[in-house]
Amino acid sequence: MEEVLTEGKNFRLVDESELPEIIDFLADFLPDSIKFHQTLKTYLNDKVWDFHFYVTKNWPEQAVILHFPGMTRTPNNKLYESFSVFCPCDQLDNLELLETEDVLIDWSQPIYLNFTHAKIMNKIENFYANIGTVEKLYGDVYGLMDPQIEDTPSEVVIAEQAEICQLKPEHAQIIHDLYPANQMECIEVFEKLIDKLPCFGIFSAQGDLAAWMVQSYYGAMFSMQTRPEYRRKGYGIILAKHLTNLVTERGYLPFVVIRPENDASKGLYAKLGFKKYFETVRAILRPYEETGDSQGGGGTEHSDSEGVVAVNGDVELKGDQ
Template identity: 25%
Template structure:
């Protein structure tokens, strides 16, 4: 069966998802960030496989990426592949023929279930992006040391501004194709912690964002400003902000990106072998 949760049921769901961390980190923070903002952002519908949440095994969150609710991202987490498969087939929340679908985000055992679902629905061969693996903070001392590094005087550190959403959108689109509406980046900058290093012209040259899934991401440094440790400093400072607010600092990394793995390991993050893959139609 498939059941759509009401707002008053979300706190109980969050308690269960919290018990499943780190495997459920992505779903946990997507639901948590939505709930604390009255489902205004991220705006999601949540479906589960049972009305008895103590027996819960599978969760589907449909994230509406724009204010018109026409562009969707599907997010999955499960502890039972067969029950997730049933949930996906029964619910009418997924319409691959008519929906303007951005992507499917899957954690761990949900990856194969979603891939087979898309095959059964005779979709055009989806592009798999990833897998990405969760790196969680393991050494606070290394983060604090990195955050204390001094940047050259002609640079400054401050949050991103909404007008900079186009930087994130263009960077992401160039790397992975169009996965998100630019509005989703505007909302992230408005609601989530962000930091950037600005040059003397007050232009961001390096930036990082705590995304709707709770991870530090969309990290990027313009080519002319690389090899100065900017990304490490920004990540470390955002990590401190997350710790101060009682959150779990974590990052999603493609292990084939050895430079990113090395960078984040050096500043205190540890791979916990939690997989996430995206499918883009």
């Protein structure tokens, strides 16, 4: 097992007892901090996956926070191969500590950054231009900062006598197999999501799993997919509405990541009251001298029930399905 470092050059490992105070600190920077805020909350409440959180050695005066790994699977399955980072947008000069961090982050190797605020990514690009190239996938964060729990009808009316149910562990394999970004997420994370978080599917009258959507380990609602033969039945909006309500009931802030050009998904979530808050980026950072063909961390597509495509939790218009 890879050793967990207690400190780097500029950062120290956070003790779990510190997490509630850090969550409260990040709440002052919502909505910009929503992904990191909800990741911490999900970790503390549900322990879906083992993450290791680091703050600057003089936190919170220099407010930069990291977690490793940034995603549950990377090409070499190394703990420090990917990370996530948050820094308040009015304190971005503190990211110089990231540039000079040479213990936790090996800038001479490919780095996989999970969804990161675009302003933070721009700052990283400024110094990384001297190291290598940046491969990016953009998305817009839409969410509900003041969600209201709606009255849920005792029965949800679904086309063709289908029904909506919490997923079971035996469904993890099919969801993972049909998840195009499965090189980034191992099947174990889907099993744990199903066990610990709201993960719902719509089942046909014959008992087939027709569509599904889950809450992720970083708090977002993602992996909305519908099998082709069950599309055009409104399953997407049913799942999105149902999961939004459940996420809210459990004390989380519902949010999704949508590709900027995806008017279909914007319309779907607008019906539920979601608003756009900021742009986010997933990126692969490759040093100039790195000539291998490592794969992972990039965007991959999957279809949902409304003729849109999701990019590992993002949704993107892809014409008629």
